[in-house]
Amino acid sequence: MFEPRDIRPGHASAFDVLAAADPALAGAVVFECSSTGALFEANAAYTELERAAMLTPGELASRLVAALAPAGESVSASFTLELLSEPRHFHIRFVPVSTQARNELKFVGIMRESSTTVGERERETLAGWQGDELVRVNSDWYWETDSRGSLTSISRALELLVGQPAGALLGRPLTAIGTLLRGENGEVPYETAQARGSSFRDQLMSVTTQGGATRLYRLAGVAVPTKDGGCGYRGVAAVVPDSARLIERMRTELGRTAKANFLSSMSHELRTPLNAIIGFAEAMNHEVHGPLKAQYVEYAGDIANAGRHLLGLIQDLLDISSLDSGEIDLDTEDFDLAALIEQARAMVQMKASARNIDIKAVALDAPLRARGDRRRTLQILVNLLTNAVKFTPEGGFVGAEPATSLPGYVAVTVWDSGPGIAPEDQARVFEKFEQLPTPPYVASGEGTGLGLHISRRLAELMNGGLTLESHKGMGARFTLTLPVSD
Missing domain, CATH: 3.30.565.10 (Histidine kinase-like ATPase, C-terminal domain)
Incomplete structure (x- = not known):
């Protein structure tokens, strides 16, 4: 069974740390609860909101689940709270999360205030923001791992994205979802964070959807202490805009780099023996070590010319590679x-x-x-x-x-x-x-x-x-x- 975590006022929850790692969560009210609304964990913004609404600890989560998500499905909805006798409008997104306990389901709730007063709400359109949230319900996902790096919880959105049930992913490493990409410094942020027991952000992951398309997601995660004294992770993932085009560009750049490295390596491996062949052929052509039959002198000249032709071809191919990759240096x-x-x-x-x-x-x-x-x-x-x-x-x-x-x-x-x-x-x-x-x-x-x-x-x-x-x-x-x- 799930166990409530420390939600005392002033306690910095994992959601507070995660919001600091992922700008998409900045300013949001984030909480985790059971499918019946029992609160497990929440960030400081949730605690402050309950206090302002004069609700008992955990009461807000219970009311929201009962009113908006009784069927345990994804929900994106608006609602109003009385705060200090003044109505305030909010938008909430419920993300259902599958866990290793097969018969248990939990929710991650993400709330944002969409206007300060009902009067202001009449002047401020919510259509754009709500549309963005509805897209995020379908594209973003939530995940948790234990101290061994095995997935312990994943959102339903991820199951739909990759076309695999929770049972096929839970208990497996994060890389069962997709491929973790290296950053500009050559490191994999998630692996570096695991080694240090620290939080991370800007981890790119390439994911193949159930339709066969490839999408790029940006992961952020916060280190969470586990019962065995180790360190697990709780995180979110957001789709990278225009990820298909970005992936294609990355593949193109990778291909160019591989081609340039191959040509550079091959040019070195070919130049040395070719220069030796040319040198020996020229020595024979000029009869440096003694007279040769006329036809052998001619053959030696042909060998030297063919060698010089190959050297020229190698240099031309290197120039073409540098020009195509944009890496040619001009002084x-x-x-x-x-x-x-x-x-x-x-x-x-x-x-x-x-x-x-x-x-x-x-x-x-x-x-x-x-x-x-x-x-x-x-x-x-x-x-x-x-x-x-x-x-x-x-x-x-x-x-x-x-x-x-x-x-x-x-x-x-x-x-x-x-x-x-x-x-x-x-x-x-x-x-x-x-x-x-x-x-x-x-x-x-x-x-x-x-x-x-x-x-x-x-x-x-x-x-x-x-x-x-x-x-x-x-x-x-x-x-x-x-x-x-x-």
């Missing part, structure tokens, strides 16, 4: 764009020479002060020059020149004398993994289809842009725009 500073153009030209010089491409025009005659991330800007310029060299036939030309820009910006155009890009294909070149049909002089398997996509997004992150102007048979002109330096 913004002022720099000379002309100096970066010269640095990029030097990095593609060997490729251009191997195909007899003239890149002497890749130069700016005067300094061009820009603001952005120097390393990322160099990455964009190298990508543009590499593509220009790649798609220009032998004996062709590649160059760079200042371009017209809007006030507050500077721009540079990288051009080539290649076959150009048809108007219908120009948007595609900036998409992920898009590769246009290559001329016969371009080696198959070159590139990943990510370089221009990454370059444009990096430019936009630096508050700039990357555009294309081209006509079939007349080469391509890619223009990088960046903010001018202060």
Whole structure:
């Protein structure tokens, strides 16, 4: 059987502590009673209200149950009390709670005063507040655990929510209801509170409803001493508004984090052996350890080129992952764009020479002060020059020149004398993994289809842009725009 707890005036009940942990209960009159109205426990606000209504201890709970909840079901109703000869209007919500004693039922009552006088009530609409309370009757639930963490009481609303009777949940841990989620600090508030014997709040729990939907609830609980000298918990749960969308966002973020961690780990595991393969292949290609047959020298060159291609692909995938997750770091500073153009030209010089491409025009005659991330800007310029060299036939030309820009910006155009890009294909070149049909002089398997996509997004992150102007048979002109330096 239930045993009445200490409800003496001035005694701080578990409901007082719980109200401090859960703002939703702040200012409310909260009490616990049997299905016949016998009072077990109440907060200080209940005791004060009974005193003001000149009722004996426990009489208010008994009257309310008899008048409003004789059938032991959920109730949301309004009633009036005479307080100091003045009528005061209240709204009460009765939450039926199932317990481990199968034939016993108890109520948790939550009351709020909805107007100070009957006259004021005529001017203050209750519709909005009462509607919110009716929603909370269907969505919120109440729970208790013993010192071992096993559920000893749950509200009927929870049984309806998950589609399981009390007998299937009572005696099981709180996690039988749903999944406890970690907070921003990586801890599970409920588990941390259990270890300390303290109260907790802001514990998120993911619950699967009987209809198969997933909802997010915010739990608050207060530590309650138990007969065995341990510590149990009494708590409430409130649905998180728009929880379906929040859960989907959490899943998306979790997926992004897992992908980023996987790519970061794999890049480290792949880079080390790839660098070794490239190094050995280059040594063989240059016959560092002695002469080789011509075909083996050629094979070694192919191995080194394939290794470099894979390294580039790994770096591109890491960049895409960082861009998609919004976790890319930019080190913004002022720099000379002309100096970066010269640095990029030097990095593609060997490729251009191997195909007899003239890149002497890749130069700016005067300094061009820009603001952005120097390393990322160099990455964009190298990508543009590499593509220009790649798609220009032998004996062709590649160059760079200042371009017209809007006030507050500077721009540079990288051009080539290649076959150009048809108007219908120009948007595609900036998409992920898009590769246009290559001329016969371009080696198959070159590139990943990510370089221009990454370059444009990096430019936009630096508050700039990357555009294309081209006509079939007349080469391509890619223009990088960046903010001018202060």
